[in-house]
Amino acid sequence: MGYEKEYDGIIIGAGHNGLITQAYLARTGLSTLSIDKGQHAGGGLQTPEDNSLPGFFHGTHAVSLKGVTSSAWFKDLQLADWGVRFVAPDPSITSIQRDGRAIVWYASPERTAESIAQFSERDARTWRTIAAEHQDVVRELVGPEMSSPAVGSEQRDRILRGSELGRRYLKYAPLSPRQFIEDTFESDAVKAMLLYYCVIREVDVNVPDQGNVVPTFLASQVPGEIAVGGSYSLARALKHDVYAHGGHIMEQTTPRRIVVEGGRAVGVELEDGSLIRARQFVASSLNPHQTFLQLLGDDSTDELTQKTRDFKYQKVGQIFGVNVALKDAPDYTAAAANPDINKARLTFLGLDDPVDVLRLYDNADRGIVSDQVMLIGGCPTVHDPSQAPPGHHAAYMWQKTPYALGGDPANWDTHKERQLETVLDFWRGYAPNLGGANLLGAFAGTPLDTERRFPSMQRGDLFHGWFGPGQRGVDRPFPGMRGHAVPGVERLYLAGSSAHPGGNITGFPGYLAASQIADEVGVSRWWGVRDIWAELAGAELAGGEQ
Structure with a gap:
């Protein structure tokens, strides 16, 4: 002892x-x-410094945060007094299609709808309507619910049914997110983006009684943030x-x-x-x-x-992450039509067909990586140059992959470098400058690496449970x-x-x-x-x- x-x-x-x-x-x-x-x-x-290239700092897990500065605990603990600062990029998200078109998700629902209109005028109108109808629901119910002690589902629903605002919140609740998206939108580009957004927020798109999560995503005015440094x-x-x-x-x-x-x-x-x-x-x-x-x-x-x-732990929440050190930031071909694309906080790639997103669940059960690469990532140094040497950049891309590759998570140790090249090749298809002398270094982390580094993230589950x-x-x-x-x-x-x-x-x-x-x-x-x-x-x- x-x-x-x-x-x-x-x-x-x-x-x-x-x-x-x-x-x-x-x-x-x-x-x-x-x-x-x-x-x-x-x-x-964590934002570790690159072991091979000093001065480059890489976000390997929590990179893009949501609403931290507006939270009660950030204010109560006066964390800004300790020098914590955030930037809130706008646009927040862009989803680039193979044909070069892109949905650009701005803080303004109107501007977002304008970018959706190139895919579907009907979906653009629907986006505007849902964002307007649920804005006060998010502000007065969804946000406060997150920081309130939980109550039983029956009591919760009874209370919500007692007000017009609550009834609006419950309107789509019986549906699964997949049902809501399929019933509400017609464009494959919009459907795939919203399904994938559910996945990255650890919402199982096939589970009923959470159809109202998608309207809250569309109506939220809480900015996505990047911590300086x-x-x-x-x-x-x-x-x-x-x-x-x-x-x-x-x-x-x-x-x-x-x-x-x-x-x-x-x-x-x-x-x-x-x-x-x-x-x-x-x-x-x-x-x-x-x-x-x-x-x-x-x-x-x-x-x-x-x-x-x-x-239960998440089936499709695990990530294969690639971090790169660059001379120049990723320059997407699609940015020729809209330069804001290069400034987005998050970039989605490969989300052309909602079927590809839905296939992630079956692939997780089978332990296989999707044939259709779908990525989410960003370049924090576009907004915070302090995370790289002057005139340089640090960027990342995540792919949703199974934990037990081929039935055994240990298989990631031999497959890591091959998958790293797959991700880089796919990324370069959208941003051709991610190669040659511009690419100074790259490394990858697997779902098994996540579990090893953070044992509480069992099976690589970032959210600690389904x-x-x-x-x-x-x-x-x-x-x-x-x-x-x-x-x-x-x-x-x-x-x-x-x-x-x-x-x-x-x-x-x-x-x-x-x-x-x-x-x-x-x-x-x-x-x-x-x-x-x-x-x-x-x-x-x-x-x-x-």
């Missing part, structure tokens, strides 16, 4: 959610410790804030088990045998398999163990959770992307976990949490009493 220390609370996993939980609780006066196996805390918020600047600011308020972070530290005594989580034993005690709580931002099967082990309840074994029935809302990661508190083990909480409201760099799982922990351990919260469901239920009740 090694040394023994004691804190009020311990957070296992110092990704962005874990650090947000810790930053909030450290400001209450609780003594806090976070433990992370990685070399640098921050999880997917790379996404690690956000992780760095969170670390600074934790330390400034008395918290401690142990990196390159592996937990062995969560210590439970009398049915209550009381500490963490490390791999070296050291015991760190927690007077008030233990929180995990890892996935359910790590938390309940590996760390809780014999102290897990039979119900937790079975539900964890049934927990986002379907039984694994979303109040049921995330599975039915029976008490908010972020683990049933059957007192003072153990989930604070990561496997908890409500789910993955992506939203920070809301950590934000909501911190609020529940503070309330249940009896410390005064210095921040407020908006509960959209309580507000709507109260408004409905008040309306009924008049």
